[in-house]
Amino acid sequence: MKEKLIFEKSSSKHLQFVEEVKILIDREARKDNMVYQTEEALSEQIMNEDAVLVFSESRLVGYICLEYWKNYIEIGGLVVDPEYRESGIGYQLTVEVIELALSKKSDKEIIILANSVSCLIPKKIGFVVKEKNYFHSEVWELCEMCESRHKFPDCRCVGLVYPV
Ligand SMILES: CC(C)(COP(=O)(O)OP(=O)(O)OC[C@H]1O[C@@H](n2cnc3c(N)ncnc32)[C@H](O)[C@@H]1OP(=O)(O)O)[C@@H](O)C(=O)NCCC(=O)NCCS
Secondary structure (H helix, E strand, O other): OOOOEEEEEOOHHHHHHHHHHHHHHHHHHHOOOOOOOOHHHHHHHHHOOOEEEEEEOOEEEEEEEEEEOOOEEEEEEEEEOHHHOOOOHHHHHHHHHHHHHHHOOOOOEEEEEEOOOOOHHHHHHOOEEEOHHHOOHHHHHHHHHOOOOOOOOOOOOEEEEOOO
């Protein structure tokens, strides 16, 4: 890929991209690769500076965000435009959002609930896989937004924690 990529921490100036992010996510959620996100949730993540967007020229090509639970900061919403995959963007988005999570200086554990392919990225970074019953039930609320909700706990979802 020759184009220059620009990774940006989100702010209110990125609210104009909510619809595009939602289109990218919905397409993958329908394929059971990730959970759906509402426009309200995406707008909140973006406005609260809890997301990272990546652009090629001025085209949005990827997204990742932080979501907050009582016990965790969860890294979620990772998606890369199909035309831009397998060139390191997903990995770089994950690295950037980890820095964002660490900058919160929170005692909460940093976790990722990934699918069986995307979990390769956090594994490469050093996240540790945990059994589903390791996690407080609060995080499984998101299953409501997943096509595989009826399969839980025997679904593609893999839980990982950031090593402390
Ligand atoms: C998962 C996703 C974000 C990866 O983005 P990407 O930019 O292609 O990922 P990268 O190029 O940074 O790849 C990083 C590593 O992930 C692995 N990987 C990525 N895509 C892979 C694939 N299709 N098959 C096997 N391994 C893959 C590789 O191990 C790669 O490491 P390597 O470069 O040493 O080979 C992208 O495929 C996507 O948007 N998928 C649909 C949505 C999704 O599944 N999101 C995750 C929700 S949990």
